[in-house]
Amino acid sequence: MxxxxxxxxxxxxxxxxxxxxxxxxxxxxxxxxxxxxxxPLAIAVFLSACALQGLVVAxxxxxxxxxxxxxxxxxxxxxxVCAWLAFRSSFIEPIRPGRDFIxxxxxxxxxxxxxxxxxxxxxxxxxxxxxxxxxxxxxxxxGGDALPLARLEAGxxxxxxxxxxxxxxxxxAVSDTLIATVILAGAPALKPMIVSIFTSAALLxxxxxxxxxxxxxxxxxxxxxRAEPPEATEADTEIMARLDALLASETLYxxxxxxxxxxxxxxxxxxxxxxxxxxxxxxxxxxxxxxxYRILHACDRLKAGDTVTAAMLASGFNTKSNFNREFSRxxxxxxxxxxxxxx
Numbered sequence: 001m002x003x004x005x006x007x008x009x010x011x012x013x014x015x016x017x018x019x020x021x022x023x024x025x026x027x028x029x030x031x032x033x034x035x036x037x038x039x040p041l042a043i044a045v046f047l048s049a050c051a052l053q054g055l056v057v058a059x060x061x062x063x064x065x066x067x068x069x070x071x072x073x074x075x076x077x078x079x080x081v082c083a084w085l086a087f088r089s090s091f092i093e094p095i096r097p098g099r100d101f102i103x104x105x106x107x108x109x110x111x112x113x114x115x116x117x118x119x120x121x122x123x124x125x126x127x128x129x130x131x132x133x134x135x136x137x138x139x140x141x142x143g144g145d146a147l148p149l150a151r152l153e154a155g156x157x158x159x160x161x162x163x164x165x166x167x168x169x170x171x172x173a174v175s176d177t178l179i180a181t182v183i184l185a186g187a188p189a190l191k192p193m194i195v196s197i198f199t200s201a202a203l204l205x206x207x208x209x210x211x212x213x214x215x216x217x218x219x220x221x222x223x224x225x226r227a228e229p230p231e232a233t234e235a236d237t238e239i240m241a242r243l244d245a246l247l248a249s250e251t252l253y254x255x256x257x258x259x260x261x262x263x264x265x266x267x268x269x270x271x272x273x274x275x276x277x278x279x280x281x282x283x284x285x286x287x288x289x290x291x292x293y294r295i296l297h298a299c300d301r302l303k304a305g306d307t308v309t310a311a312m313l314a315s316g317f318n319t320k321s322n323f324n325r326e327f328s329r330x331x332x333x334x335x336x337x338x339x340x341x342x343x
Contacts (some may be wrong), residue, residue, distance in 0.1 A: 022050070040094060042082070050079055087162055129172045150260065155291075238275040246263075255316060292330060
């Protein structure tokens, strides 16, 4: 994801450099998406931008393709912009061209600087990466558990995943600053090592994004203590009654693609209002509240004779890791142990 100047031709290698490997791996992932995997278009565009930047970095830094040198900072500035748009359209709200295309001002300004003020480029690119990485982190902090378009079945995994993506953008800004520093310090030989290390980190982050939405799970980590939620209001109680009535009549929780946004639309209230009401009334987030319904349904299916896998799939879960974690959290036992106890 880096853009600083060219590397010595002595760095030509018989093995593929890390940025080229990054480009090939991400390019393969994009092709898989286009071949049939269901992913938002913005995510494919983001991964394509990462792949393009890896290719340009490899050609300029390792193979001395000089005519691409002015292109490198422009393609670099596309990466954080595409990351932000992918995050926003995947978890907050769909892209609106009239509103979101303003972000293309970042690569446009970078192109202007390359052409008319090249001395400023070394400062512009790290600032763009830092700004968009911080923007994603702030959006995650402000949204908390209320990412309207995130599947509730995924729990907090989207938040952890995108925190990693944002961190990689910030690290890219740090690495570009380090590259400029070592060049000014008269130690350009360190530049290839810096590029390789930080490009590997960028590949890891982008790779997580391209995998299953549940790829970055919480595992079996111990939960951190949560502060007591504020006392529920009368309005919260009324919202919870409406939510329970809706779930009892329509069993929306059996849909693994259920989102906070969809629930809020059915109740005709803002997503943030629903999330806050559930938190204040129960001390849980919406995902965990919905998972209570799912686990109760799974218990009924297990008692009716379903296998663990069949009960899991029939109850709105897509992955065994999520199912086992939530089942254990709510019953204190694994599905297999619970079945043995009920037998």
